[in-house]
Amino acid sequence: xxxxxxxxxxxxxxxxxxxxxxxxxxxxxxxxxWYRQTLGQGPEFLTYFQNEAQLEKSxxxxxxxxxxxxxxxxxTLEIQRTEQGDSAMYLCASSDSTNTGELFFGEGSRxxxx
Amino acid sequence: xxxxxxxxxxFNVPEGATVAFNCTYSNSASQSxxxxxxxxxxxxKLLMSVYSSGNEDGRFxxxxxxxxxxxxxxxxxxxxxxSATYLCxxxxxxxxxxxxxxxxxxxxxxxxx
Numbered sequence: 614x615x616x617x618x619x620x621x622x623x624x625x626x627x628x629x630x631x632x633x634x635x636x637x638x639x640x641x642x643x644x645x646x647w648y649r650q651t652l653g654q655g656p657e658f659l660t661y662f663q664n665e666a667q668l669e670k671s672x673x674x675x676x677x678x679x680x681x682x683x684x685x686x687x688x689t690l691e692i693q694r695t696e697q698g699d700s701a702m703y704l705c706a707s708s709d710s711t712n713t714g715e716l717f718f719g720e721g722s723r724x725x726x727x
Numbered sequence: 728x729x730x731x732x733x734x735x736x737x738f739n740v741p742e743g744a745t746v747a748f749n750c751t752y753s754n755s756a757s758q759s760x761x762x763x764x765x766x767x768x769x770x771x772k773l774l775m776s777v778y779s780s781g782n783e784d785g786r787f788x789x790x791x792x793x794x795x796x797x798x799x800x801x802x803x804x805x806x807x808x809x810s811a812t813y814l815c816x817x818x819x820x821x822x823x824x825x826x827x828x829x830x831x832x833x834x835x836x837x838x839x840x
Binding site for chain 2: 648653654656657658704713714715716718719721
């Protein structure tokens with residue numbers, strides 16, 4: 614399978630714990646995005662990488678959130694001191710540089726904070 | 728006013744009928760427009776781009792009205808498999824990343840047999 618893969622698919626954690634999600638984009642794609650989606654809402658942009666550089670972060674991304682893409686390939690999204698409001702589906706997407714507007718999404722990592 | 732607004736529905740439509748829904752956007756500088764489809768508990772996938780002159784892809788027709796700042800999606804001869812959430816997506820609006828993709832909340836479509 615050469616699509617975008619995310620791990621873990623589901624994560625249940627207690628409030629206050631740290632969690633980390635991993636995203637492996639399509640191999641030839643240099644752009645990688647993280648979005649968050651809650652029930653009844655569309656995906657909300659969190660952050661964006663071009664190669665290893667994090668070029669933009671949403672104001673939704675509090676200090677408890679950090680994302681990396683150290684070698685310009687896979688990316689991690691870490692949430693520290695989780696809160697119940699962090700419960701959501703975290704979607705990763707990748708695209709190439711042609712700027713067509715097509716993002717290829719992974720199946721997401723569903724986070725439940727108890 | 729929200730950046731991208733859609734009627735969340737649900738739209739309950741009998742199989743074979745034609746259904747249309749609109750989306751409005753607030754930023755007149757928006758550059759490009761798309762419809763994505765999201766099945767229940769699945770990831771969004773690009774359905775089609777929306778061009779200024781309007782475009783058609785099989786049973787699907789998308790149109791753009793820049794003056795009124797809305798885009799539309801028309802589905803003809805609807806199939807059961809068309810049941811999904813249709814996300815209106817606008818490019819060129821700050822806060823969406825370098826590609827500037829901002830998603831609406833989606834319109835939920837249910838095709839009934």
